[in-house]
Amino acid sequence: MNVILFDEEERNNLLPLTFTKPVAELRMGGLSFTERWKRILETTNVSFLSEEYLSKKYPAKIKDLNLFINPAYFPNQELIFKIKNLQQGEALYQNEKLIAANCNYEDFKFSNCKKNYIDDISFHIQYPWDLFTYNSLAITYDFQLITQNRKSYPLSETVRVIGDTSKIFLEEGAVAEHVIINTKEGEIYLDKNSEVMEGSMIRGGLMLGEGSKINMGAKIYGGTTIGPYSKVGGEVSNSIFSGYSNKGHEGFLGNSILGEWCNLGADTNSSNMKNNYSEVKFWNYHSSKFIDSKLQFAGLIMGDHSKSAINTQFNTGTVVGVSSNIFLPGFPPKLIDSFSWGGKKDSPLFQLEKVYDVMEKVMLRRNKQPTQEDKDIIKYLYSNCLQKNAL
Numbered sequence: 001m002n003v004i005l006f007d008e009e010e011r012n013n014l015l016p017l018t019f020t021k022p023v024a025e026l027r028m029g030g031l032s033f034t035e036r037w038k039r040i041l042e043t044t045n046v047s048f049l050s051e052e053y054l055s056k057k058y059p060a061k062i063k064d065l066n067l068f069i070n071p072a073y074f075p076n077q078e079l080i081f082k083i084k085n086l087q088q089g090e091a092l093y094q095n096e097k098l099i100a101a102n103c104n105y106e107d108f109k110f111s112n113c114k115k116n117y118i119d120d121i122s123f124h125i126q127y128p129w130d131l132f133t134y135n136s137l138a139i140t141y142d143f144q145l146i147t148q149n150r151k152s153y154p155l156s157e158t159v160r161v162i163g164d165t166s167k168i169f170l171e172e173g174a175v176a177e178h179v180i181i182n183t184k185e186g187e188i189y190l191d192k193n194s195e196v197m198e199g200s201m202i203r204g205g206l207m208l209g210e211g212s213k214i215n216m217g218a219k220i221y222g223g224t225t226i227g228p229y230s231k232v233g234g235e236v237s238n239s240i241f242s243g244y245s246n247k248g249h250e251g252f253l254g255n256s257i258l259g260e261w262c263n264l265g266a267d268t269n270s271s272n273m274k275n276n277y278s279e280v281k282f283w284n285y286h287s288s289k290f291i292d293s294k295l296q297f298a299g300l301i302m303g304d305h306s307k308s309a310i311n312t313q314f315n316t317g318t319v320v321g322v323s324s325n326i327f328l329p330g331f332p333p334k335l336i337d338s339f340s341w342g343g344k345k346d347s348p349l350f351q352l353e354k355v356y357d358v359m360e361k362v363m364l365r366r367n368k369q370p371t372q373e374d375k376d377i378i379k380y381l382y383s384n385c386l387q388k389n390a391l
Helices: 033-041 077-084 105-109 128-133 135-147 352-364 372-388
Strands: 003-006 046-049 066-069 090-094 097-103 114-117 160-162 168-170 180-182 188-190 201-203 206-208 224-226 235-237 240-243 252-254 257-260 280-284 289-295 300-302 318-320
Touching (some): 077 097, 097 105, 128 289, 135 168, 135 206
Parallel strands (some): 003 066, 180 201
Antiparallel strands (some): 280 289
């Protein structure tokens, strides 16, 4: 079956995380949504249907018959069963919201498929904060998906474990020495060639990505995902590092999401609760206003390629766009525009050629280079920022 992961209305509400990628490429639990559906459906034949400006990097490979899936609906057994058993020309809905369809592109485009319905779904990712809100559940799901019927590499005798050791899984090359691990509230997964350095204290659930490191003396609380090739230190709670991002030093990050290729300078701190204990509001790009997350604990949402200087202090419910550089003194505003050079409302735009230059230098540190498709996406966003001041 030719699988196409398509973006729906959730995409606009998940900005700034989806400025640079489809919804399917967001990370939650131990996997991206793309990686998760590949494992579930046992296929590598997966493509994307998203915004036109993303299509060169994330093309849709449309065939006569396709299985279209909205990745914003997190899978459970019933959802997987119903999707796998969709017949040609059938679609699956919840409350008139399309979840999946087995059909040709024309029938999908014009909603010509026979409707089937589902009531029981795990959870629906509609806003960025849903990613960390449900991350503990996603960690448990992915831990089972990844490790089922497999044997962990051995854990060092220097590690002190509190709880059930069966909830710890190490891939080849994973290292943890003189670490305290508590599994009473969740699983611990260490991917290939990852490392938890000495003196760290870890509470599950935690998913540590391939090649990533937790620095010495770190304090990592549950519901935390550290994507591939990231470096994390200090204190972190219920947060997601999408991948290739760093918070290498002291400072607190809680109930937050960092995109890819981000860096938080030493002693950067993000508040995750207001002084008056009220619910936190976040900027919503689609409605152009702050909306209530209904959460008491909520911190920072940062788009790809953005960075903060040392001693940066983020307010509760701060949203940072793409390729921003935050270094001016004082609390930045709760909305920091994409390509901001400084982080204030009146800061100038980071020059496009310098944006590319920083991208190249940062990615080279992970032995990668930005593709022309990467640069075209950034150029499109930059042009929109100049024309509309909308990012």
